Amino acid sequence: MSTTLHDLTAPEARDLLIQGEITSTELTHAALDRIQHVDGKINAFLTVTADLALRQAAAADRALLAGNGDSNATPELTGIPIGLKDLFCTDGVETTSGSKILKGFVPPYDATVVARLRAAGAVFVGKLNMDEFAMGSSTENSGYFPTRNPWDTSRVPGGSSGGSSASVASGECILSLGTDTGGSIRQPAALCGVAGLKPTYGRVSRYGVIAFASSLDQVGPFSIGVEGSAMILHAIAGQDPLDSTTAPVPVPHYRALLEGGINGLRIGVPKEYFVQGTEPDVEKCVNAAIETLGELGADIGDVSLPHTDYGLATYYIIAPAEVSSNLARYNGTRYGLAATHVPDTWAAMDETRRTGFGDEVKRRIMLGSYALSSGYYDAYYLKAQKVRTLIKQDFDRAFEHFDVLVAPTSPTTAFRVGEKANDPMAMYLSDVCTLPVNVAGLPGLSIPCGFDSKGLPIGLQLIGKAFDEETLLRVAYSFEQATDFHMTRPTL
Amino acid sequence: MALTPEDVDHVAALARLGITPAERQRFAEQLSGILEHFQALQALDTENIPPTAQVLELRNVMRPDVARPPMPRGQILVNAPRQEAGFFRVQAVLEE
DSSP states (O other): OOSSGGGOOHHHHHHHHHHTSSOHHHHHHHHHHHHHHHHHHHOOEEEEOHHHHHHHHHHHHHHHHHHTTOTTSSOTTTTOEEEEETTBOBTTBOOOTTOGGGTTOOOSSOOHHHHHHHHTTOEEEEEEOOSGGGOOSSSTTOSSOOOOBTTBTTBOOOSSSHHHHHHHHTTSOSEEEEEOSSSTTHHHHHHHTSEEEEOOTTTBOOTTBOOSOTTTOOEEEEESSHHHHHHHHHHHBSOBTTBTTSOOOOOOOGGGGSOSOOTTOEEEEEGGGSOTTOOHHHHHHHHHHHHHHHHTTOEEEEEOOTTGGGHHHHHHHHHHHHHHHHGGGOSSSSSSOOOTTOOSHHHHHHHHHHHHSOHHHHHHHHHHHHHHSTTTTIIIIIHHHHHHHHHHHHHHHHHHHOSEEEEESOSSSOOBTTSSTTOHHHHHHTTTTTHHHHHHTOOEEEEEEEEOTTSOEEEEEEEEOTTOHHHHHHHHHHHHHHOOGGGOOOOO | OOOOHHHHHHHHHHTTOOOOHHHHHHHHHHHHHHHHHHGGGGGSOOTTOOOOSOSOOOOOOOOOOOOOOOOOHHHHTTTOSSEETTEEOOOOSSOO
């Protein structure tokens, strides 16, 4: 058992809340105190919602008291402090998507995931920093300020959900929610040494989630230990009438399915994911983790995903194409920044978007506009959609022989702030192991599997069949029972 | 495939980005580097491969044709940069 409240994992906190050993108000104060104490160094939060959190905590305490020790009387997340990436529309709370163009935007409604977390009794401690519109791999592209890695504050936390990973790693909240379009949950989870789960496309509603690339975006949790991710996924997953891309697939009780082990489970190792430039410590720890999974009874075998090399180009055509369309809405009419001082309509729109968007967002809008423009559509966009089919077929074939695939999450550990900030291609390569999973719409989970010689965490990526998050969680849980990487915390 | 500063101007105009002359040179270089990487795809034979726009096998998702209460107008307008008489106010797009 951890010694301080801000170090509790979600299942530990749940047990103590049910037993009446602690109150949600105490837990929430501990989180808010921790934010006050360490966030000056980490910069994970764009907005801290202390008043809202304490009101929700008081309500949770009343529900827990009425439940009188019965764990069936309250939803699993009752009274647990949770942070939200700042692209989830939150009724009455500023939501910026990390962009200047949405500064001051206060949504008049909740995203479905936010509404479901509210209904599950969660306590919202604040909105978390991110790369602008989730475009980036370091959280340096935030329109406000960069977030720092709690293991080494001269380094990035990964991105785009860097606020979500850093806040959980530093004990500022017990759980958080992020989004993953090309690795934006798994890569920051790896770089911050926490668990991060990207569910299957269609598993979790995107309604009210500020859109980046609509055929790739997916919402998922961060936690210390995968049990917390199982708890939160159960609360947010499932079909939503407000998002017609959510699938009518039943949601299992993930937490109840963690036990049982992995004896006989077939685990494939795709050699293409050990890309050139993979750091030796990463390769060593991932291989050691694979060995551990073998010792736990899994049948380990090699598998080839031959089109992996094309994942990056495919992604960086499809995602920007969707961006150029999705971000057309920021034109100063209905919400957000508006250059109302410029008299001409078109010039005002140019000025709004010139001053409101950062460089990476502009680059992607231009890439997408170019890939979709007359004369280039077939060569770029249509070609990428066809290669998308080939990448998906690679996975389909691999899953004929294997239940789960395992690989590094990121070829490197956390890099220094500024190191890749002016080299877009170098930044894109940071996601080379995660992008194909989004292109194919599959679930992926990153868990800590060791540390490099500098003491920085390394992530192990588990990739599953569509809608088989429960097997990913079970493999991760089995690994955690045999190791203690997930319980090693940064000193702040 | 190199993108010229003029190409950048064209794409920026299509996307209403209002980039500055100083930015266009930098974007031309960066975008050219990225486009060069995309050339790798041309090596693949995709003649008989159908495109994938989305990975789900869902088709024509319908909901019952039942009216639901809409969000009140005041709430929809709450973030409007400019509004008038219950509408979003915009500048004239057609000249006299």
